[in-house]
Amino acid sequence: MEHRIDRIKKQLHSQSYKLTPQREATVRVLLENEEDHLSAEDVYLLVKEKAPEIGLATVYRTLELLSELKVVDKINFGDGVSRYDLRKEGAEHFHHHLVCIECGSVEEIEEDLLTDVEKIVEGQWGFEVKDHRLTFHGICRVCQKQAVSAASTNESGKE
Amino acid sequence: MEHRIDRIKKQLHSQSYKLTPQREATVRVLLENEEDHLSAEDVYLLVKEKAPEIGLATVYRTLELLSELKVVDKINFGDGVSRYDLRKEGAEHFHHHLVCIECGSVEEIEEDLLTDVEKIVEGQWGFEVKDHRLTFHGICRVCQKQAVSAASTNESGKE
DNA sequence: CATCCAGTGATAATCATTATCAGATTGTAT
DNA sequence: ATACAATCTGATAATGATTATCACTGGATG
Ligand SMILES: [Zn+2]
Ligand SMILES: [Zn+2]
Ligand SMILES: [Zn+2]
Ligand SMILES: [Zn+2]
Numbered sequence: 001m002e003h004r005i006d007r008i009k010k011q012l013h014s015q016s017y018k019l020t021p022q023r024e025a026t027v028r029v030l031l032e033n034e035e036d037h038l039s040a041e042d043v044y045l046l047v048k049e050k051a052p053e054i055g056l057a058t059v060y061r062t063l064e065l066l067s068e069l070k071v072v073d074k075i076n077f078g079d080g081v082s083r084y085d086l087r088k089e090g091a092e093h094f095h096h097h098l099v100c101i102e103c104g105s106v107e108e109i110e111e112d113l114l115t116d117v118e119k120i121v122e123g124q125w126g127f128e129v130k131d132h133r134l135t136f137h138g139i140c141r142v143c144q145k146q147a148v149s150a151a152s153t154n155e156s157g158k159e
Numbered sequence: 160m161e162h163r164i165d166r167i168k169k170q171l172h173s174q175s176y177k178l179t180p181q182r183e184a185t186v187r188v189l190l191e192n193e194e195d196h197l198s199a200e201d202v203y204l205l206v207k208e209k210a211p212e213i214g215l216a217t218v219y220r221t222l223e224l225l226s227e228l229k230v231v232d233k234i235n236f237g238d239g240v241s242r243y244d245l246r247k248e249g250a251e252h253f254h255h256h257l258v259c260i261e262c263g264s265v266e267e268i269e270e271d272l273l274t275d276v277e278k279i280v281e282g283q284w285g286f287e288v289k290d291h292r293l294t295f296h297g298i299c300r301v302c303q304k305q306a307v308s309a310a311s312t313n314e315s316g317k318e
Numbered sequence: 319c320a321t322c323c324a325g326t327g328a329t330a331a332t333c334a335t336t337a338t339c340a341g342a343t344t345g346t347a348t
Numbered sequence: 349a350t351a352c353a354a355t356c357t358g359a360t361a362a363t364g365a366t367t368a369t370c371a372c373t374g375g376a377t378g
Contacts, residue, residue: 018344020356040334055358060335076235080366081334098286107284113276120272121295127257127266128298136280139287177375179325199366214327219366239335240365 001031004089011069025051026062030072030086037075037083037106075133077106094131100140107140160190163248170228184210185221189231189245196234196242196265234292236265253290259299266299 008027009019019027029046030038038046044059063084066072072084073094087094088110096109118129139147167186168178178186188205189197197205203218222243225231231243232253246253247269255268277288298306 018355020343022357053358055360057336057359058357061357074237076237078233078235098280098284101289107286109280109284113279117272117276118295121257121268125257125266125268126300126303127295128303129295130260130297132296133292133294135292136277136286136288137291138289141285144285144287175324177324181326212327214329216328216367217326220325 001028004031007089008066008071011071012065015069017065022047022051022054022058023062023065025054026059027066027071030066030084034086035108037077037085039081039083041081043084075135077135094133096134096136098136098138098140100143101137102139102143105140105142160187163190166248167225167230170230171224174228176224181206181210181213181217182221182224184213185218186225186230189225189243193245194267196236196244198240198242200240202243234294236294253292255293255295257295257297257299259302260296261298261302264299264301 005019005024005027012019012023025047026043028050029043033046036042040056040060040063043063044054044056047054047059063072063074067074067084070087072086074082075085075094075097076082077097077099085094091110093112093114096113098107098109099105100107114132114134118132121127121129164178164183164186171178171182184206185202187209188202192205195201199215199219199222202222203213203215206213206218222231222233226233226243229246231245233241234244234253234256235241236256236258244253250269252271252273255272257266257268258264259266273291273293277291280286280288
């Protein structure tokens, strides 16, 4: 934790930005909720618990700054809000997501998976890939099981 | 053109929706600008040229409806507006996009490219893929050429 | 005809995000 | 320490996209 804060601090300093208390509080919230996909509002409410004096605008500004520095990636799952996702240590690219259309859960995929596809895109389309966004929409493991058990219940009930 | 309108008409009827004049005008605009990625506002302005009496709300409603019927796909390139992209005839999945971070141009990729990746996701993550969104961010062919020629100009100018 | 109801247009309301601006904080030169 | 400039912050207003509301229309049904 402290280690990662230090790295981010250095990254900020390298562009002559400071790690102010507000920025640090925001980063801590992101680190503590790394598995989630928080909106700016979500982050704001969580930061407020520790640093009640912080303003919403500052949270937006901080997230924007972290986004420029590639500390976080901004992503949109189509529900009208931007979400902010910490980039894993040393990750070259943004990771992928599995969004369940039944329960709304979001799972992460760390593996790159796109190496071959990017080669094709570079070779065949002459497009120099810098980053990507890949999201799959479908049915998660849990919802699949529920569908199966619901079906067998119906069957035994001779519906 | 008429052929595709007919198919969409049937698709609407199959869910007991009607192809009203407003809806038809909207669909025609989408067909005539298939290569673009229009926002709701864009569509509204274009439809107004032919059917000046149409209201913005109706355009939003129509796009939402077409989206549910999978006639169009709603996509967000991160610029704060939703864009609507006609699904190609008979296409199983949404197509992919190449967004240039220099000039903002958007190129399309019809080829699926993700068959293998989806197999992995289904096998290894147990996730049943229904659809996907894949966007590459990078430098398009044109901007690459410009960068090269700019560099050689500098060189010959002994900058 | 009377009734019903999906669909429509105008416009108000909502909600996320951005802009503004005065005050606080920091670093630095004197 | 004092003065000064630059950065940063919080409150709040403004913006802009999208959604909700509501009265009205036109076609279908009996
Ligand atoms: Zn699920
Ligand atoms: Zn994620
Ligand atoms: Zn370009
Ligand atoms: Zn497209």
